[in-house]
Amino acid sequence: MVPEAPHLALYEPDIPQNTGALMRLAACLGVPLHVIEPCGFVLDDRRLRRAGMDYLDGLDLRRHASWTRFAAEPPGRIVLLTTRAAMPYLDFAFAPGDVLLLGRESAGVPEAVHAAADARVAIPLRPGMRSLNVALAAAMVLGEALRQTRHAAPERP
Structure with a gap:
């Protein structure tokens, strides 16, 4: 039996190209993607479609109207990716x-969201470097979570 996949959750994303790339990543790896609104763009923005290409039809996308609604019933333990961990x-x-x-590209997450996380992890960076692109950071950490939990995308037909 394959263990339950990790989930990705985007807190109020503000760059559609990053969101599209994360949608593609989640679709390809069979990982549910939660978008916690409001977004800094229209969710059906053409740039988002362009970044996600034809992969979006296979995406398990779950939209949440607010952090409050998402946090009321999270699907699992919340692990925040943050430079402050x-x-x-x-x-x-x-x-x-x-x-x-994952927090907003422009501002991360507010203190209340930071405090509500069950755990906080960071990607170690060289001194003087602030952060990675949110999609790159997600791919790195998701890859490790998939490795540890031995979750694999379903076999191709």
Whole structure:
């Protein structure tokens, strides 16, 4: 039996191209994607479609009207990716069904969301470097979560 996939969750994303890339990533790997609104763009924006291409039809997309609605019934343990975390993501023990939460590209997440996370992990960066692109960061951490939980995308027919 294949363990439950990790989930990706985007907190109020504001760059449609990043959201499209994450939609494509989630579709290709069989990972549910949660978009916590409001977004900084129209969710059906043509740039988002362009970034997601024809992969979006296979996406398990779950939209939430607000953080409050999402946090009322999260699908699993919330693991926030943040530059403020002390725990490197490679030292963290991921579990099936974990929700990898990514903040806004422009501002991260507010303190209340940061505090509500069950865990916080960071990608260690060289001194003087602030952060990675949100889609790159998600791909790195999601890859490790998939490896640890031994989740694999379904076989091709």
